[in-house]
Structure formats: structure tokens, C-alpha cells
Amino acid sequence: MKYDLSKKPTLGSQRTLKSFSEEMFELIKTKPFERITVREICAACNIPRATFYNYFDDKFDLLKYCWQVLATNIxxxxxxxxxxxxxxxxxxxxxxxxxxxxxxxxxxxxxxxxxxxxxxxxxxxxxxxxxxxxxxxxxxxxxxxxxxxxxxxxxxxxxxxxxxxxxxxxxxxxxxxxxxxxxxxxxxxxxxxxxxxx
Incomplete structure (x- = not known):
């Protein structure tokens, strides 16, 4: 993951990360992960693709972050x-x-x-x-x-x-x-x- 989670995130970063992870969780409830694209995630979040790539290498990287969020919630x-x-x-x-x-x-x-x-x-x-x-x-x-x-x-x-x-x-x-x-x-x-x- 490109974004360093060890440092305290800004409010903007928190919102961006939350938006991406929540959208991924919503999408995998409705379709196979293999059919989900970065373009689709960004469009649903209304966030530019360039911003996505500031945080994640690809959708697999985002998925791993989603598991980290889940582990924290547990x-x-x-x-x-x-x-x-x-x-x-x-x-x-x-x-x-x-x-x-x-x-x-x-x-x-x-x-x-x-x-x-x-x-x-x-x-x-x-x-x-x-x-x-x-x-x-x-x-x-x-x-x-x-x-x-x-x-x-x-x-x-x-x-x-x-x-x-x-x-x-x-x-x-x-x-x-x-x-x-x-x-x-x-x-x-x-x-x-x-x-x-x-």
C-alpha cells in the first residue's frame, strides 16, 4: 500500500480511505471481485483515479486494506x-x-x-x-x-x-x-x- 498507515492520517485521508473501503465492500456484495474495476470504484466514490493511485497500487491493494479495516472492527x-x-x-x-x-x-x-x-x-x-x-x-x-x-x-x-x-x-x-x-x-x-x- 502506498499510503503509510503508521502515521496519523489527515481528516481528508481518513475520508478518502473510508470512501474507497466502503465502496469496495458494497461492490463485492453485488458482483464478483474479478469484475470490479478501479474506474468503477472511483466513479462510485466520485474521486479521481489519480487519487486512488496515491493510496493503492491496484484493487488488490485496496482489498487488503479492507481486510485491515475489518480486522480493526473485530x-x-x-x-x-x-x-x-x-x-x-x-x-x-x-x-x-x-x-x-x-x-x-x-x-x-x-x-x-x-x-x-x-x-x-x-x-x-x-x-x-x-x-x-x-x-x-x-x-x-x-x-x-x-x-x-x-x-x-x-x-x-x-x-x-x-x-x-x-x-x-x-x-x-x-x-x-x-x-x-x-x-x-x-x-x-x-x-x-x-x-x-x-
């Missing part, structure tokens, strides 16, 4: 602040609550964009990587006998596979039932002094 950045034993369930619950509240939008997007589409691949890659990074930060310093990267990958894969099965593959499941699915795969006693023998 609250991904807050996860490492809670105890290790609860971080995985809390992460899953926040995602579950967000996607349940926006189920009609998710259904519209999936109606036009399959999991094997460019949009589906982009979503899976972004969020599986984000979960893995969050899990890695959470476990850092608490694991002795298993390579941390290996454990982070295992936990993040479990969380994402169950999430994907419920929301993206559309298998309606209560949060309580989802916890039952998670429990056998995750060692939820990570704060235990015996955890290093996991």
Missing part, C-alpha cells in the same frame, strides 16, 4: 492484552460476534464470490496470517519445549478452520457448540505452570 489488536488461556476463545468469540451481526452482508459477498475466487483467497490468506501473528505474540515467552512458530501455526489453523467452516462454508453453529468444537484441539490451560510439558 478487535484483533486487543487480543494479546488478555490472559493466554483465554486469548484463543476470545479471538474466536469476537470474530463470531462480528460475523453473526453482519451475516446478511457475508451471505451477499459469498453469493458473488466463492472461497476459491481471488477475493476468497485474499480473505483466507490475510486472516489466517493475522490470527497466526496474534497467537504468536500471545504465546511468546510462555512455551519452552515446542517451537513457538509451530505452535502458533497449529492454533491459528484450528481457530480459522472452525471459523471458516461456520461462516464461509455456511454451517450454522451456536457459539456454545463452536466452543465444544474448539476445546479438544486447543490446550486451554496455557497459564498452568505445567504447560511446558504440553
Amino acid at each position: 478487535g484483533v489488536d486487543d487480543m494479546p492484552k488478555i490472559p493466554n488461556s483465554k486469548v484463543f476463545v476470545q479471538y474466536f468469540d469476537d470474530a463470531y460476534n462480528f460475523f453473526s451481526a453482519h451475516s446478511s452482508e457475508v451471505d451477499s459477498i459469498l453469493l458473488n464470490n466463492s472461497l476459491s475466487s481471488q477475493l476468497g483467497d485474499s480473505f483466507v490468506n490475510y486472516f489466517s496470517g493475522t490470527i497466526q501473528t496474534t497467537v504468536y505474540k500471545t504465546l511468546r515467552g510462555s512455551i519452552k519445549k515446542i517451537p513457538l512458530q509451530l505452535l502458533a501455526e497449529q492454533y491459528s489453523n484450528i481457530i480459522f478452520v472452525i471459523f471458516k467452516w461456520i461462516f464461509l462454508e455456511q454451517n450454522p453453529t451456536s457459539k456454545e457448540q463452536a466452543h465444544i468444537y474448539l476445546r479438544p484441539f486447543l490446550n486451554l490451560d496455557l497459564d498452568s505452570p505445567h504447560h511446558e510439558s504440553f
